[in-house]
Amino acid sequence: MNTGLVAAKDIFTLPTPRIFTIPPATSFLDSLARTLSETLNLQDDPAALADAVIFCPNKRSSRAIAQAFHVLATEKYGHKALIAPEIRVLGDLEDDHTIAPIGVSELELGPPLSPSKRRGALANLVQKFRAEDPLPPSSALTVADQLGSLLDQAAMGEGVDWSKLETLVDDADLAKHWQLSAKFLEIVGEYWPAHLDEEGATDPMARRVAAAQALANNWHNKPPKHPIIIAGSTGATPATRLLMQAAMNLPQGAVVLPGLDPDVSEDAWSAIASSPSHPQHTLQRALGKLGVDKSHVIKWPGAVETPNNEARRKLINEALAPASTTKDWTDRLKVLSGAESPKHLVESGLKGLTLIEAEDESEEALAAALLLREALETKGKTAALVSPDGSLVRRVSALLTRWGVEIDPSSGTPFLQTPHGALFALMFQWLRDEGDPVQMLSLLKHPLVRIGWDEENYQSALIELEAHADEFGKDSIMRGPRRHDSLEELADKLGMNKRAQSAQLIRDLVSATRQCEIRPSTMQKPIDGNSFARSIARLAERLVTTPAETGSTRLWRGSVGAEAARYLEALAEISQELGEVAPDLWGEFAEAIASERAIPPRGGEHPRLAIWGPLEARQQMRDVIVLASLNEGAWPAAAAADSFLPRRLRKKLGLPDPEERLGLSAHDFAQLACAPDVKLLRSKRVDDKPAVASRWLWRLRTLSAGGLGSPEAVDEALHPTPQNDPLVWARAMRKARTYAPAQPPAPKPPIDARPTVFSVSRVATLIRDPYAVYASDVLKLKPLAPVGADSGPAGRGTAIHAAVERYEIEGGDIMRLINEELKAAGETTTAIELNRPLWSRAADAYLVWRNEREPRVREKKLEIKGSITFEVSGRKYILHAKADRIDLLKDNTFAIIDFKTGTPKTKKQLETGLEPQLPLEALIAHGGGFEKLPAADTSELIYVSLAPGAASTKADNGKPVKLDEGPMAEAQKARDGFLRLIHSYSTLSQAYYSKPRAEFTWAVSDYDRLARRDEWTLDAGADA
Incomplete structure (x- = not known):
């Protein structure tokens, strides 16, 4: 590279071709603006730049250089106004208004296809x-x-x-x-x-090349008299290279490259041609296409490097040199050091460079946020976070809000994460099955949805809709298993249950769905996309309408509303080209399109802080640059695999090497890492797995170790000082206060607040988990059934019990009764049909057992209620039961039978008192406590398995449990155990512990989280 000094006034007097470069440590756009202002005499004439045309790589850099010119004109030179130069974006060459003085229409090209x-x-x-x-x-x-x-x-x-x-x-x-x-x-x-x-159309990339060629031809045929500058591009595209070729030979034309390495050796420069992942590869290829030797590239006038800046540039560029040239790294360090030692070069290059290695992504995000926040402590200091990881930058943006700092990532917000995007996603999911309780409530609870209701009444209707139980104590219609097929049926059930507000809300929702002429849940034929998009728009407008505003006003306003409209337009355009889509695939298809869209950042950037992706960070400069996500697979990302062609065929066809994207990414890193104050940030673990540091960090460490003598010396040089270490700050913020170890709960409520009425099954709960009895009977806390939950084992068990009872009363087809009761319990038709053979086996086994018992039975009662009363410590205690079946045998004794759809209890559990249900029912029967049955002893305790499948056909199924001392002895033991139990809980000193018996700690309880078991135990049942 030509390192001779050139004055600003001489830029356009130099012989052609005029190609310059600005070193990475210099603020590219500020340096460009300062020198051009000096060259064109902006100091004396605010209109001096008016005729100049500057081409920039992207819109952000075009805005930044316009701002730089404005600051120079108003703050440095004192002008009240500025007639700015024409600033164009290289990526918009194919647009009509950017190709002056000719338009695309004059190129005789077909119109472009929209994306x-x-x-x-x-x-x-x-x-x-x-x-x-x-x-x-x-x-x-x-x-x-x-x-x-x-x-x-x-x-x-x-x-x-x-x-x-x-x-x-x-x-x-x-x-x-x-x-x-x-x-x-x-x-x-x-x-x-x-x-x-x-179609008579032209591919966008072909139009861009044609536009560039037309503009280049126009410049050649009639060279402009005004300055033409192409600045900041590496010349990666053919269109850009065409303009560079033309501009560098114009009378007042120039090309300004970003960060061309002036110290690269000839061997390395040759090797770069075959190293597409090298940061200088694109520049090397561009110069080759332009026919310019790198020695002819001139350092931009006014671009100043300090000795430390120069040392950093040399160190970074050499660290990223082609692998074939690294064998003589030691010699290269000596050459690059000049009169100084390699150690001095490395020490100078590492000044201002800090490596921070967080434990995980969460700590990395917090460290990045703290580094940005810390910059605000110094007046006028600026900082920027640069990362290709969208998840990280959104997390950092959220963390900054705790200090009242609002910074949107430059990549914008994913459309589906906005209220409008979430609304459309919920609509698509809901329209697959409009009666689905979960999807319907999710839609109704969306902050935009009101369906014409005012806020107060709408929220009241939602509360009524979700209420746990109605005035009759029945289960919520919405909670637990689904018991309706359509919205209309749901509205009718709500009306019958005297829930007028929620019934009207569902009717209004039904009315809104009629605005959607095309509903996937009701369609059988493929759906036309244009019609569907229009129909969805009408439905969305109806859903968000309030008494004060129509949906057309509320839904489409603002940048998010505009993006929602563009999304529907894109959906319609894609569908028009693709063709009709099957109804059951519409939701997935529409969400896939929405997932790729984003809302641009809100207007008005933070004056001192920024969050950029690598593309937006090009040519930008801040006092502090934080480069995050420096792990392999993130930055750099792995080269994308070609799904269609192997690499050797790609090369023979003339397709670019996939690794060229790595080269552009490496160039971004090399530019940014040469800033005066750089924080390199990475996580040691990502997704709870060890992460590998970026190859760029590894190579930098290795090269630096050659100058400093050891890797440890490099780590010490890169490590932040304790007072400036964001990990120290982050860990201090995240460190939990020291608390005494959590203790198991031991509530001791007043005696008169303790329960005195127990079912026989509740006694087992009091033995297993007293805390559950305390929470439900003393605190009156009842589990809230999930919305649209599966029927579950309990629901299926209740259904089978009801089917057996109906069979004994009605007779008929027992399988028909089982199916009806399972359906009423909320079991899906699919599940019923899938398990029909298993339930059939269970029903057959039950009928065999029943018929075998008939000769011995005098009378039988099903679902019969009974109770017995005790007095303990001056309080009356009621023990009640609802027996599944009690047979009065011909010998005038009882057989107490319990139907089980789960696992029957064992002899050991009965004899040890852990499962006292049937013995306690025998005790009630002995005292004549069951309705319409005489007092009598019990001779048999029987469990009958009605579980689907093999469990119901075991040889011992339905046989009396063989107890060592007989049922009445167990009944007496159960009586004594119950009295001891309630006597202990009738004293204030007895606490209600959470699962005090080790045998039952594994069982999941509805009250495990309330007891905070995770904090004081590690049993398997804690994670309910």
Whole structure:
């Protein structure tokens, strides 16, 4: 590189070609603006820049350089106003208004396809190619995106000839799947050009190249008299290189490259040509295409480097040198050091460079947020976070709000994370099954949804809709298993249960759905996308309408509303090209399109802080630069695998190497890492797995160790001082206060608050988990059934009990009764049909058992209630039961029978008193406590398994439990145990402990979390 000093006034007097570079430690845009202002004499004339045309890589850099010119004109030179230069974006060359003095219409090119139309058209071609086995629409879009990327790469490759593909595949003798892939690529080689011809359209990349060529020809034929500067681009695209080629030879033209390495050796420069992942590769190729030797590139006037800046640049660039040139790194350090020692070079280069390695992503995000927040402590100090990880930057943005700092990531907010995006996603999910309780409540609870109601009445109706029980004590209609098929049926049930507000709310929702003429849940034929998008828009407007505003006003206003409208337009455009979509695939298809959209950052950036992606950070500079996510797979990301072609065929076809993207990413890193104050940030663990540090960090450490003598010396040089270590700050913030170890709960409520009425099953709960009795009977806390939950074992058990009872009363087909009761309990039709053979086996086993017992039974009672009263310590205690079945045998004794759809209790559990239910029922029967049954002893305690499947056909199923001392002895033991139990709980000193018996700690209880078991025990039942 030509390192001779050039004065600003001489820029346009230098011989052509004029190509400059600005070193990375210098603020690119500020330096560009200062020198051009000096060259064109902005100091004396506020209109001095008016005729200049500056091309920038992206919109952010164009805004930044416009701001830089404005600051110079108003603050430095004291002008009241500025006539700014024309600043254009290289990526918008194909737009009519950017190609002055000619327009695209004069190029005789067809109109461009919008991104949505292009995606839909490619997806349609994919589906036609796979006519016998079409893909789901969302998958077809994914393949279309890959094909679109391949078309763009072909445009970048300059001269790709798809007609060679078949011959190349045959010659290469590739595996069959690659041959199939080559056949598939006829879409881009033949069918896509034919489609464009049929539509009279031009591919966007082809239009861009044509526009650049037209502008370059115009400059050549009639060279502009005003300055033309192409600044900040690496020359990665053919269109940009065409403009560079023309501009560098204009009378007042110049090209300004970002960060060309002036110290690269000739061997390394040659090696870079075959190293696409190298940061200088794109620049090297661009200079080669332009026919310019790097020695002719001139350092931009006014671009100043301090000795430390220069040392950092040399260190970073050498650390990222091609692998083939690293064998002589020690010698290279000596050459780069000049008159100084390699140690001095490394020490100077590492000044201002800090490496921070967090334990995990959470700590990394907090450290990044603290570094940004710390910059605000110094007046005028600026800072920026740069990371390619969208999740990290959103987390940092959220963390900054705790200090009242609002910074939106430059990448914007994903559309689905906005209220409008979430609304559409919920609508698509709900429309698959409008009666689904979970999806319906999710939609109704969305903050935008009001369906014409005012806020107070709407919230009241929602509360009524979700109420745990109605005035009759019945289970909530919405909670527990679903018991309605449609919204209309739900509204009727709510009305019958005297829930007038919620019934009207559901009727209004039904009315709103009628605004949606196309409803996937009711459609059988494929759906047209245009009609569906319009119908969805009308439904959304109806849902968000309030008494004060119509939906058309409320839904579409603001930047988020505008994006919602653009989303529906894109949905319609893609669908128009792709074709009709099956009703059951619409939701997934629409969500796939929404997931790729984002809301741009809100207007008005923070004056001192920024959060950027690597693309937005190009040419930007701040006092502190935080480079985060420096792990392999994140930054740099792995080179994308080509789904269609192996690398050797890509090269023969002229397609760019996939590693070139790594080279651009490496160039971004090298530019940013040369800033005066840089914090390198990474996580040691990502997704709870060890993470590998970025190759750039590894190479930097290795090279630096050669100068400092050891890796430990490098770590020490890169480590932040304790007073400036964000991990110290983060860990101090996250450190929990020291508390005494949590103790098991031991509530001792007043005696008169303790329960005196127990069912026989509740006695077992008092033995197993007294705390559950305390929570439910003393605190009156009842479990709230989930909305739309499965029927569950308890619900199925109740249904089978009811079916058996009905069979004994009504007779008939027991399987019909089982199906009816399971349906009434909320069991799905699919589950009932799936388990029908198992329930049939259980029913057959029950009938065999029942028929075998009939000769011995005098009378039988099902679901019979009974109770007995005791007096303990001056208080009356009632023990009650509802027996599944009691048989009065011909010998005038009872057989007490319990039907089980779960696991029957064992002899040991009965004899040890842990399962006293049946013995206590025998005790009630002995005292004549059961309705319409005489007092009598019990001779048999029987468990009958009605569980589906093999459990119901065991040989001992329905046989009396063989107790050592007989049922009445166990009944007496159960009586004594119950009296001891209630006597102990009738004293104030007895606490209600959480699962005091080790045998039952594994069982999950509804009250485990209330007892905070996770804090004082590690039993398996704690994680309820």
